[in-house]
Amino acid sequence: MVKITLKDGSIREVENGTTALAFLKSFSNSLAKKALSAKIDGVNSDLMTPLTKDCAVEFMTFDDADGRWALRHSASHVLAQAIKRIYGEKNVQLAIGPAIENGFYYDIDMKKQLGQADLDKIQKEMEKIVKENLPIVRSEVQRADAIKMFEEKGEIYKVMLIKDLPEDALITLYTQGEFTDLCAGPHLVSTGKIKAIKLQNITGAYWRGDAKNKMLQRIYGTAFEKKADLDAYLHMLEEAAKRDHRKLGRELDLFSLHEEGPGFPFFHPNGMIIRNELISYWRAVHRRYGYQEIQTPIILNRRLWEQSGHWEHYKENMYFTKIDGEDYAIKPMNCPGGILIYKTQPHSYRELPLRTAELGLVHRHELSGALHGLMRVRNFTQDDAHIFMLPSQIEEEIQHIIDLFDEVYSTFGLSYHAELSTRPKNSMGTDEVWEKSTAALKSALEHRGLDYAVNEGDGAFYGPKIDFHLTDSLGRTWQCGTIQLDMLMPEKFEMTYTGEDGQKHRPVMVHRVVYGSIERFIGILIEHYAGAFPVWLAPIQVKILPITEKHADYAYALKKKMFDLGLRVEVDNRNEKVGYRMRESQVKKIPYILLVGDKELADNNVSVRKHGEQSTKTMQADEFIKMLQKQIKEKA
Template sequence: MANVKVTLKDGSVKEVAAGTTLLEVAKGLSQKLGKQALLAVVDGVNKDLTDKLEHDASVEFVVPESSEGLHAIRHTAAHIMAQAIQHLFPDTKFAIGPAIANGFYYDLDSEHVFVPEDLIAIEKEMAKIVKANLPLVRSELPRSEALKMFADKDEKYKVELINDLPEDAVISTYTQGDFTDLCAGPHCPSTGRVKAFKLQSIAGAYWRGDEKNKMLQRIYGTAFPSKEELDAYLHMLEEAARRDHRKLGKELDLFSIMEEGPGFPFFHPNGMVIRNELINYWREVHRRYGYQEIKTPMILSRKLWETSGHWDHYRENMYVTEIDNEDYAIKPMNCPGGMLVYKTHPHSYRELPIRAGELGLVHRHELSGALHGLFRVRCFTQDDAHIFMMPSQIKDEIQNVIRLFDEVYATFGLKYHAELSTRPEDSMGDAETWETTTNALKSAMEDFGLDYVINEGDGAFYGPKIDFHLTDSIGRTWQCGTIQLDMLLPEKFDLTYTGEDGLKHRPVMIHRVVYGSIERFIGILIENYAGAFPAWLAPCQVRVMPITDKHYEYAKKLSDEMFKLGLRVYLDDRNEKIGYKIREAQLQKVPYMLVIGDKEVEDGTVAVRRRGEGDIGAMKQEDFIAMLQEEIADKK
């Protein structure tokens, strides 16, 4: 029998007999790899380990720790769940069951209404299937045979899926024990490879996402290579639920979303403190980095949005109105207004770069089902800035923006990574311009020493961008800051500057946001800090709590003095026990509590309690105030 050459990831070449399965190749390399491998990538295509090698090929084995391996585990877990449901609820009809970002699901058509208690029973049955270590066997059938097989089983959803495939399509199925499913694969070699799983929730889902179709029941679950990783993930979910900004926003009286304005948040006094402190900090940083602030109108004419390209590329997300029989739109973005400000007078190369910042309220139509607290809203404030510059200034300006971002995120204790998003399908402009701008971003990041990954096809329609993904205190990532390089809109708006040669030249433009959206950034901070804001951001920085009425005058004088110094202080003079006052201040996550009793009045001191630490001892009034002022000034 002829041999075939297998080129491995490290470049080494191994010869095996033609017809050798990929699993046998893995075992031949090492016993450990034979036990761990889930899939193989053959000449760039994912394959089952039962597939045979018939020609020379490059082969890379997929292990559980990789993203492809995790996807295979979750995909196989979906099939195991479906098999368990078939055992327990045999009249169930199966729709689709894919792996998704954080787990898997299966859509089901059943007369039985699934409840949380059912998930426990399904998990137990899944455990039996995993223990049986059933092989997943792939079969390929002609379309007609596949249609007959699933029609005989009365699986109408599978029949519909097959009917949508091309006439000459080869249909693949996977069988594990007594369960066969329509699936393109690939899968783990056996059910025993799914080591740790958990069913999480039940929801409704229209077949194929179409509300005209039947509502199915969807069971969500997740799976990991080990119980330790599963437990860590479930703990993270519990912690995320505890930190939910919608829950804390209500408990701490920060904001509300009302039925009179879905997607339009109302900020309460406590929330406005946080919002205004973020804005004050934004202005202070941007002043140091050479920005000037502008303000542009919220409603502008259709002609402007046609010039910018938004009317053609973004119309479905815009709110429109009519004024004097002319079409207008509420701005979904600030950039076109910034263009008009630039055009109000001529510019020389000596003025460039011009850095124009704007805290602009924008409106975007989001589907009601997509709305989510402060994270997905219909109106929000973008902390925009537009930088107009000469081509020779691109690298320096991008690096200057990166430095600004780095400083801001460090202030909040947020780490980040960068992604370079390239040309999307619906882009404006020619390939050469896109290549030039993309390479400019790459060069700026590389020279700065900023590591990045490529996010193919996710750029804005007018230019490539760098997205900054923040990591919060429990390991979740959030896309906030972005730097977008644009050579197209200056062309569309005919922006110019007079060069050193006395001729007109076209500026290059950067769009950039650091918070992204002030509303969303507040939501992220609520969850990052679990509502326990650092003193400089906290709505109430200190509570003064007299133990009895006879301590009131001393406490009132102290509170008034701190208020005059600009500190956010609350005098809790209610006729309540001191223990009750302390517990309530803890629930409100106040950074400092000052207890005033006989000894404090006599000594001119305060008994200080710090959030998270408890009693830290007595301090002179002036010493405490100085300590708090320093903490606020340093944004600790």
């Protein structure tokens, strides 16, 4: 008998060699119907895995990332099997087919160039394989036998993958019906567990991601446990396409991207209004939270970047130039400049925490294939802050930062979850410093009662960090805010403060952003609001439409009154029908349209149409202006 520890801490005994699924069925048939994989001593495994020693077991459903991964990985094998059935065993060579976030893909090599009609045909065959409910069976073979088997099938990519493995390795295979694939797993117990599949698109992909290798065809798809969930996901994708910030950026005349500067966005007047409103709000919030604003140069000498560690750890992402025969770098981060300002004068423990904030323009070299609208660019304004503090102030200061984050994100209707990122391979400093820093961040999160995930090895090269992932109106997540604890830079730059004992001590430094990048945050807001910005952010807040020419003077008088109060207002007096002008204003997503005709002119009224609503409301002009000012002040 072996002892199995379950997630709730209870311990059960089971006969040695019993499969995880059989063990589950012995105490919960309902969970057995939902389970997709089993986590055995922390390793995601097949449900058919025999339990041969004392271990901890958790059962993964579609609600768990590991369960979804097993289902979607199995779907990729169903895709490969369907392709082989349709186009013939010898006409298709398979490369790799992993699960990915929200779906799966399979890279294939074949002469025929696949199109949408082929995807439809392949999907029908996949659905047939699912209905066949084929058992998915794991097996292990010697490396030489696996090579021989795949060579006989003409699967050159599988052979290359196997030859990369150690010579004494056992090779894992998975078989469903007539189809066998090389795979480490885990997989579902049968193809019938995949209830809803959708093939989405075909792209090109180089073998092993190397442009020197052959271009393969990559088929993307997604899979769900229930058709209703698939339908909801596809609907979300349709909505996301409508909200694409690149599309709306053109339609609303906010920004543009040009071949003359790939990854370097150009902001138009409308986009600058949004940008400046975000910056004004940022400055107001930071003033209330005790920050002082600074500005540091964009280009600084190589010696500084060597001292900070960027030259060694971040050089491949930087741009360089020469001045008077010396090497300089365009800054990828603001922190070294902020440190130089700190060092211009002595500091006392009484001054700490010292909070400095900067809207710093940084440049980072991103691969051209990674560039994406405002979301991934090569130059952006980072709303950086650097806080210098006593070691005893760490937790209190992190709580203070999270208070600021809560206020800012709630203003935009964005919720978040936190993730703690730990020491990466390419890092500076000792184990002791990293352990101390990571423990401080964990303590702050736990004392605040925030649930958080841990991203092992995803910290900055100089310290661990807490990332804040925002959830938008479609349920998508975006990484924006970051709190990075740094005990290394103060050491490298010999930063000091005078303590209560009159001696010199080393401060602790926190790097922190709330928007992350002004450009990226604007992109997120465009998609979050679908371009229909709240009135305080909208480039044009009010559009006044006189019914006829005789109402124009009243319209322009209203405009002047509102303009003088700081409101952003335009009059559309073109010789077009009112309905046409109204529809155009709605397409531009202007928050308020004011119609003025005979009755409005006589009574000093306006007929108000709010964006997204079908009816108009008559109001006194002054009453409307007060309502608008209140909404702007409250950032409603």
